Amino acid sequence: MGQEAEHVVIGVDPHKLSATIEVVDHQEKLLGTGRFTTDKAGYAAMLKYAKTWPERTWAVEGSNGTGRPLAQRLLEDGEQVLDVPAKLAARVRLFDTGHNRKTDARDAHSVAVVAVRTKTLRVLQLDGELEALRMLCDRREALTRRRVQTVDRLQALLAELLPGQAKRDITTGQAKAMLASVRPRDIAGKTRRRIAAEELAELVAVEVKIKKATAELKQVVLARGSRLMDIHGVGPVVAARILADVGDISRFADRNRFASWTGTAPLDASSGEQNRHRLSRAGNRRVNHMIHIAAISQIRLDTDGRVYYRRKRAEGKKSLEAIRCLKRRISDAIYRQLREDAAAAAAGSAGTGPGGHCGASQESSAVDLPPHIDTSDQSLPGPAEETLRPTG
Known part of the structure; x- marks a missing residue:
């Protein structure tokens, strides 16, 4: 088969004013490189260069950050785009070179390699x-x-x-x-x-x-048909931020993975005979802050959350520890509600694309944050299966 029929991966290291790309095949063989400006002329030149390989997939680092504008433009032009978390690209760069020094070319190479080796990367979907x-x-x-x-x-x-x-x-x-x-x-x-x-x-x-x-x-x-605001403490601002950052809830296998992503799952810090856990500072800090707002609201009002918080305090936990326990339960409640909303949307409009309802597609939106977590950040078994449900 000729080069034109071969499927390639185009790794992209995006910046505000430029983008560096590297084209590799499924065996990570280098096929092409380039550096292009992100203005209209530079973007058109990059697309023209990429069309050398009709069967192509773009891998953009950090599609929720610096890479968002470029990922959006590619999606609007009908290109297939994968999201490569910066953490995975950094690991490849470290293992390939023995150090973590960054250059645009090395970054583009590591992004392409991650896309070739990782089969679970999110396929971005345009969702206006x-x-x-x-x-x-x-x-x-x-x-x-x-x-x-x-x-x-x-x-x-x-x-x-x-x-x-x-x-x-x-x-x-x-x-x-x-x-x-x-x-x-x-x-x-x-x-x-x-x-x-x-x-x-x-x-x-x-x-x-x-x-x-x-x-x-x-x-x-x-x-969007969301019932997140039925949960105590979750108002329009909290619900909107959660929907915007989560995107498609089906990308999380269970509530434990979701809790790791929200930073509400404690991390195992045991050593020897000492069994302990510590606060997770990983995950999406914006969503974690939204969950914190919901937790404080529940504590201030006459809710099941306040009862749960006081019970944890009575068990000997400090105030912040009890709040962290409550945040985990709220994270579980949010996950459950998002799953229910997605199921209702899929059942109610089976023919609607991902732009119509949250969770109606198996692909994630370009505005999502990466759910990938460190091997040391695996979620731990959460609290009881029961989660806080809206009352009244």
Whole structure:
């Protein structure tokens, strides 16, 4: 057979302004290399070069990070794209060269080798709805950070205008009342008050945008048929981030794998006769933070989560240890609900593609995060099979 009929893997080391590729066959034989810019002309040149091999699969490192824009463009052009986690590429680079020094060429080579040797890499699927959900989540997070910065500046100004009257958690109404009570006469005081009034106006505008963004997230979550918000502590923001980052729940074999990905499964740290576990700092930290928000909400309200937390405290666990136990149970509840949502979506619309419902496809979205975990990060047996279920 000629070269044109041979299936090849194109490893890609993506950057914002350039992409380095390496083309290999199934025996890891080097067939071609190249470095291209990521602008329109460079991308077109890269595609033209890749068409030398009609049977091709692209392997992009970090399709949820720097490689996301390129992976999206390839998917939109009908190319088959695999996601290669950076951790796997780093291992290959270390084993092949004996050190972990990085160059674009070595990175592209290691990405291609991972794609050839690993049969369980995620095949990315274009999902416009999930990509839009991810952008909306990122937008709201940016607005939240902007609000925190604005509040910090406003509080600093108010502390100078009204010494000793500063509030830790100030609202816009409180800030308006405080500003109305002060009328400085010196130029520095007048300038300080004017700037504080401008910061207050910006705070009001940001809060309006946050409220609008939250409502939009809720609308999108409900439109996808998700019932995540039935779980106590899971609101529109938490549910949207989970949906955006998880993508297709079927890529997780069970709740233990899902817990490893969310960073809620403890790690075995036993040594000799000492049997102990430690906190996992691996996994998707954004989703872990969302689960933490849900856990704190459950503890503050009259929920099964609060009962479970208090029981763990009564057993002698410290506060943070009890919270970690609760987070694991919430992770199990989220996994179960996502599976139920996926099953309902598949049953209700068997002909709908992955863009229609979350979990209707066996392929993952390009906006997903890699579920691969370290061999030392294997999930441990979780708590009892029962998970927190919505009440009422």
